[in-house]
Amino acid sequence: MLKPDFSKGLIPAIITDYENKEVLMLAYMNEESYQKTLDSGETWFYSRSRQNLWHKGATSGHFQKVKSIYLDCDQDTLLIAVEQIGAACHTGSRTCFFQEVRSAK
DSSP: OOOOOOTTSOEEEEEEETTTOOEEEEEEEOHHHHHHHHHHSBOEEEETTTTEEEETTTTTSOOEEEEEEEEOTTSSOEEEEEEEOSOSSTTSOSSSOOOOOOOOO
16 A cells, blocks of 8 residues: 655645535645544644644534545645535635635636
């Protein structure tokens, strides 16, 4: 089985809705949060600001049930499809990507 390369520390995890492929959020994982995600079937991340693990939904109730995990060709980025329970963003939005900067003309 392929394993992510954590040799440089944290790796990005792109979280998508497994039904409609919408990008919900981006977070970071270390080896421990990755293993907890595999073991529990729910997402765990590493907070760069708090310097600790966090279980998505533990305080908000907005859990992410893992449906699939893909590893990129360099083995340093994860693409995780989830069943999103509630909002993915801490602001209460379904996705963290709701602020348009620019659109095609």
